[in-house]
Amino acid sequence: HRAYSVAFAPDGTRVAVAGEGGTAFVFDVHNGRKVSTLACEGRIWDVAFAHGGKVAAGATTAGTVVFWDVNSGKKTDAWQVGDAAVQCVCFSPDGTRVLCGTRDGRALLWSMQGGAPAWSVPHLGPAVQAVDFSRDGKYMLTAAGDALAVWSVEELRVVRRTVLPGGHANAAAFASRQETVLAGNESGLWGWETGLGQESFSGRMHVDAVHAMVNGPGARLFSGGDDGNLVAWNTQSIAIKSRFPAHPGRILDVMVDRRNGRLLTASRDHTIAVWGLTDLDYVASHRLGNCGVMCMAEAADGHVFCGLENGKLVELSADESKTISRWQGHRDAVTAVVAVDSARRIFTAGEDGWIRVWDTIDHALVAQQVLHSGRPVFDLAVAEDQGYAVSAGGDGTIQVWRATDLTPLHVLHGHTGEVRCVAFSKDGSRTFSGGEDRTVRIWHTETGQELLTLRGHKAPVTQVALDPDTHCLVSADATGTVMFWPASEATTAADVIQGNVMRQKEIARTPSDFGAPQPVLHLTFDREKPTIDGVIVQNIEFVPGVKGRAARFGSGAYLMAPTAKIMDFTQGAFECWFALDNVHNERHTLFQLLEAPRKQWAFQRQLSLKITRDRSLAFTGTVSAGDLQADNMPVNLQSEATVAEGKWYHVVLTWENASPFSKNSSATLYLNGAEVAETAAEGSLPLTSGYIGFGAKIDNHMGEDSDITLDEVKLYSRKLSTKEAQALYTDRKNLEEP
Numbered sequence: 001h002r003a004y005s006v007a008f009a010p011d012g013t014r015v016a017v018a019g020e021g022g023t024a025f026v027f028d029v030h031n032g033r034k035v036s037t038l039a040c041e042g043r044i045w046d047v048a049f050a051h052g053g054k055v056a057a058g059a060t061t062a063g064t065v066v067f068w069d070v071n072s073g074k075k076t077d078a079w080q081v082g083d084a085a086v087q088c089v090c091f092s093p094d095g096t097r098v099l100c101g102t103r104d105g106r107a108l109l110w111s112m113q114g115g116a117p118a119w120s121v122p123h124l125g126p127a128v129q130a131v132d133f134s135r136d137g138k139y140m141l142t143a144a145g146d147a148l149a150v151w152s153v154e155e156l157r158v159v160r161r162t163v164l165p166g167g168h169a170n171a172a173a174f175a176s177r178q179e180t181v182l183a184g185n186e187s188g189l190w191g192w193e194t195g196l197g198q199e200s201f202s203g204r205m206h207v208d209a210v211h212a213m214v215n216g217p218g219a220r221l222f223s224g225g226d227d228g229n230l231v232a233w234n235t236q237s238i239a240i241k242s243r244f245p246a247h248p249g250r251i252l253d254v255m256v257d258r259r260n261g262r263l264l265t266a267s268r269d270h271t272i273a274v275w276g277l278t279d280l281d282y283v284a285s286h287r288l289g290n291c292g293v294m295c296m297a298e299a300a301d302g303h304v305f306c307g308l309e310n311g312k313l314v315e316l317s318a319d320e321s322k323t324i325s326r327w328q329g330h331r332d333a334v335t336a337v338v339a340v341d342s343a344r345r346i347f348t349a350g351e352d353g354w355i356r357v358w359d360t361i362d363h364a365l366v367a368q369q370v371l372h373s374g375r376p377v378f379d380l381a382v383a384e385d386q387g388y389a390v391s392a393g394g395d396g397t398i399q400v401w402r403a404t405d406l407t408p409l410h411v412l413h414g415h416t417g418e419v420r421c422v423a424f425s426k427d428g429s430r431t432f433s434g435g436e437d438r439t440v441r442i443w444h445t446e447t448g449q450e451l452l453t454l455r456g457h458k459a460p461v462t463q464v465a466l467d468p469d470t471h472c473l474v475s476a477d478a479t480g481t482v483m484f485w486p487a488s489e490a491t492t493a494a495d496v497i498q499g500n501v502m503r504q505k506e507i508a509r510t511p512s513d514f515g516a517p518q519p520v521l522h523l524t525f526d527r528e529k530p531t532i533d534g535v536i537v538q539n540i541e542f543v544p545g546v547k548g549r550a551a552r553f554g555s556g557a558y559l560m561a562p563t564a565k566i567m568d569f570t571q572g573a574f575e576c577w578f579a580l581d582n583v584h585n586e587r588h589t590l591f592q593l594l595e596a597p598r599k600q601w602a603f604q605r606q607l608s609l610k611i612t613r614d615r616s617l618a619f620t621g622t623v624s625a626g627d628l629q630a631d632n633m634p635v636n637l638q639s640e641a642t643v644a645e646g647k648w649y650h651v652v653l654t655w656e657n658a659s660p661f662s663k664n665s666s667a668t669l670y671l672n673g674a675e676v677a678e679t680a681a682e683g684s685l686p687l688t689s690g691y692i693g694f695g696a697k698i699d700n701h702m703g704e705d706s707d708i709t710l711d712e713v714k715l716y717s718r719k720l721s722t723k724e725a726q727a728l729y730t731d732r733k734n735l736e737e738p
Contacts, residue, residue, distance in 0.1 A: 009053035018044035036073035051095030059086035101128025130172040143172035210476035224251025268292035300341035307334025349377035369406040383428030392419035410448035434461025523713035545711030553695030573654035573716035592693040639677040656719040673729035
């Protein structure tokens with residue numbers, strides 16, 4: 001007979017094969033011998049073992065689920081599910097429940113005690129081809145047509161949903177990692193990462209370009225991209241709260257429907273999906289035709305306007321369930337839609353180079369303008385209260401225009417490639433942009449002046465957004481990397497945001513407290529091992545310190561921490577407590593940033609904070625090549641303040657070298673909370689990667705032992721203000737001698 005289903009017993013010792021003729025056979029896996037024959041009326045489509053392997057169930061064409069004793073083959077029970085054939089069946093991991101699917105598109109959940117089904121969902125699709133339980137029994141899987149759905153067993157609702165590419169599913173099941181579902185159809189075997197059981201994430205959350213970001217309530221931000229994943233972020237802690245595939249195709253826009261408490265995602269798979277805003281439960285999906293949905297906006301009456309890939313505009317009802325109207329808005333794809341509530345207008349932009357304004361009631365064209373020399377317009381934003389609008393164009397410019405009549409006001413030049421995205425601050429006084437040149441730029445909206453350039457992305461920037469509550473600027477690029485840029489102390493949404501990526505690996509993170517500087521490196525010492533990946537060479541003694549354990553660096557001792565590509569050294573700050581003992585005629589290096597090819601140490605660029613022979617502090621920057629050292633030192637800061645032996649000192653050094661072409665480099669030195677030296681240099685010494693050294697002793701010509709002790713070593717990625725630097729110092733008058 002033809003076989004339709006194969007199932008292993010939970011312990012793997014037996015296998016059941018079901019097929020035509022109303023029979024299933026159970027075999028011993030080890031010797032291949034038949035254990036029993038399971039018989040019933042009708043064809044058996046599917047067979048499954050219960051927990052313990054003593055009971056088996058079969059799904060039959062007679063519309064029944066039949067149960068057998070595996071050892072004897074005796075039929076013990078049969079449940080009539082309906083007139084339609086039962087296509088699939090499975091047991092919960094604890095054996096107390098049975099889940100089945102029928103040819104008429106129903107899924108039913110039963111208790112093993114029998115009786116009426118505890119749960120039944122009709123019309124899932126043309127037929128339910130597969131069902132399964134997760135290994136922990138908390139979730140159920142159904143495959144109906146090309147739709148896969150994961151259900152909460154406790155709440156009996158959908159928590160994840162996707163569409164299988166390439167046609168209807170023939171089989172589907174949870175993998176051993178229950179956040180993964182495997183499904184097969186005529187196009188092949190597919191894997192679906194559901195994100196179940198993951199409360200927080202690290203690393204790059206999108207594996208391809210991010211096309212959509214939107215701020216939600218409660219310091220949340222939602223992003224979607226080419227990978228079809230929907231990611232929810234907390235912009236205060238920079239934690240990823242959830243991540244799961246929302247569409248089989250690219251997500252091109254995300255919109256918050258605050259009226260209904262929902263989140264909408266628009267995709268190139270021709271659909272809009274609706275999710276609960278609180279827990280991102282799946283609500284519904286709507287197909288808008290045979291082309292991708294590029295963008296969305298909600299009008300004052302709750303109606304949703306969508307821009308399609310074929311240039312058409314679609315108006316949906318307030319609950320997104322009905323299409324009210326459809327009209328041709330642009331010749332090519334619609335790239336942006338913005339609703340202005342007070343004027344009953346929607347603004348649209350397209351790849352055809354046009355910006356158009358429409359009446360939301362009768363869809364009449366109110367105004368139109370070509371602002372980017374006919375090149376595609378990729379994004380636009382409107383500051384409704386201020387009457388400004390801004391657009392990002394393929395001509396490499398940002399154009400600011402009057403929202404009422406599309407009159408151009410400024411053309412912002414600065415990006416060296418196409419500008420892909422724009423956004424306003426809450427009060428409209430600042431404009432944010434991102435582009436093909438991998439930069440994020442901040443502009444003064446009214447004057448058009450460029451205020452700041454943020455660098456760090458390794459691919460074109462595709463999205464920018466500003467959280468109005470935390471004042472955190474968020475940007476995303478074509479690799480799927482999302483960066484969070486914090487606001488400095490005392491800034492508001494209208495002020496310039498300081499461009500410091502505090503920590504960047506696959507994903508850049510910033511401190512949760514934006515009011516105070518946070519170190520990217522905090523070195524505390526331990527007798528066994530420092531808390532950073534460093535190399536202890538020799539002669540380091542661990543002793544009680546100011547706040548905990550400290551490290552005493554003897555003759556020839558140093559600690560070097562490899563930090564290649566971890567931060568940008570063109571600006572920063574260094575802080576530590578230090579003490580000297582038995583100082584002789586030599587210089588000590590408290591701290592050093594060194595950039596040099598690992599196999600070419602002859603060429604170096606370095607910034608060093610040193611204690612000189614006369615016991616004063618000096619900060620120098622040098623470039624050397626072989627035995628030659630540059631005569632002009634871009635940074636040369638000498639303090640007149642001196643330090644004595646056997647006392648603890650708190651030092652903060654903060655510096656800034658804006659770029660390789662800058663001539664406004666500066667450095668400031670603070671000793672025990674007081675500014676002791678400041679300089680502005682005529683050149684710059686950019687260090688973009690390299691190594692950090694602490695406690696290195698040099699020029700020991702006398703050959704006598706000297707000691708330097710360091711405690712609470714911290715490194716910051718931006719220049720600190722005087723107020724910030726002085727706030728780091730806490731007066732400790734009664735410190736014990738080191």
